[in-house]
Amino acid sequence: MTLKNQVAIVGVGESDIGKVPNLSGLGLNAQACRRALDDAGLKPTDIDGLLTAYSFTEPYTMLGASLCEYMGLKPRMCASMVAGGASPGIMLRHAAQAIASGTAETVLVCAGENRATGLGREAAIAVLTNVGHPQFEKPYGASIPGFYAMVAQRHMHEHGTKREQLASVAVNTRAHALLHPQAQMKTPLTIEQVLSSKRIAEPLGMLDCCIISDAAGAFVVTSASRARDLKQRPAYLLGIGEMHTHEHLLCAPDLTHFGAAESGRAAYAMAGLCPADVDLAQLYDCFTIVPILELEELGFVAPGEGGAFFADGHAHLGGRLPVNTNGGMLSHAHAGAAGAILGIVEVVRQLRGGLGARQVQGAEVGLVHNEGGILSSHCTLLLGNAPG
Secondary structure, rough: OOOOOEEEEEEEEEEEEEEOOOHHHHHHHHHHHHHHHHHHHHOOOHOOOOEEOOOOOOOOOOOOHHHHHOOOOOOOOEOOEEOOHHHHHHHHHHHHHHHHOOOOOOEEEEEEEEEHHOOOOOHHHHHHHOOOOOOOOHOOOOOHHHHHHHHHHHHHHHHHOOHHHHHHHHHHHHHHHHOOOOOOOOOOHHHHHHHOOOOEEEEEHHHHEOOEEEEEEEEEEEEEHOOOOOOOEEEEEEEEEEEOOOHHHHHOOOOOOOOOHHHHHHHHHHOOOOOOOOEEEEEEOEHHHHHHHHHHHHOOOOOOOOHHHOOOOOOOOOOOOEOOOOOOOHHOOOOOOOHHHHHHHHHHHHHHOOOOOOOOOOOEEEEEEEOOOOOOEEEEEEEEEEEE
């Protein structure tokens, strides 16, 4: 079933970002949802479907139903999805399928939590270390940064990727964050600062790791025909693809090739596009090695050339392919699946235009790649400011 041109994103919103002690995780989601509805010119009563992700800070098993209760929504369709950072893209796919099948007409999608103020130090450490296969990884002191460090080490071994190239990813996204009014990080960053930052898991230092935020994002999806009559210029779904290769890293087929290539091929095929047609990309960047891998797997550069692409400035605004123009999860915001959904929000805004110094000139097609787990689950989507 092709979803090309069948649906469009008509409203986007993000919550307050950083440390927001006056809002719970539900409150952040509700704030982002309200802003997305206002952006679309819609009312809560216009929503007949809601999809959300997960939360480490809220005590609700049925997070979607709890959020509907909190916001006074009574949709015909509601679910909570757990695919890590890949959840927002996958939720967009489910929303599109629901609209195409007639299950729902207008679906609200949101994700986020108060991870900065809602988790104490011990709880935050528990989140980072409560990972890995219970028999074959966890007993050996596995951690999320440790797993991604293994991937970085392997990429450096196979392709000669340098620490300076990893650092250039963080510097690139920080420069973009300085242009975003909502971004959490607002001080310039240098290669030297990244290289000298506290070691977390070799070769990754603290500034190679995503930030921790209170944050949420939301978007509204409806049919392409209805989208034309609403407040904002629609961002049409041109193509979307999904791939899941493993849960535990020991079962991954490879340490430098994951499922992004497959999800990317499916998205390109549905859209009838190729990497050369893409004007900007929002790539999942929980650690600096990740967008390098994704850039390669999604066909923008050959294997082993991702690090040089960032180091040579090609991912910067005005470069060959601007990457993470909102500052990404390294500098804009990261709270559970919020970082990934805010990438979708950014591409929609870029396709509308009018972002000043942060605007990608002539942007017509944007790619978003969401990744969950330890490079386990992948969703690639292509959005356009006109039907493809």
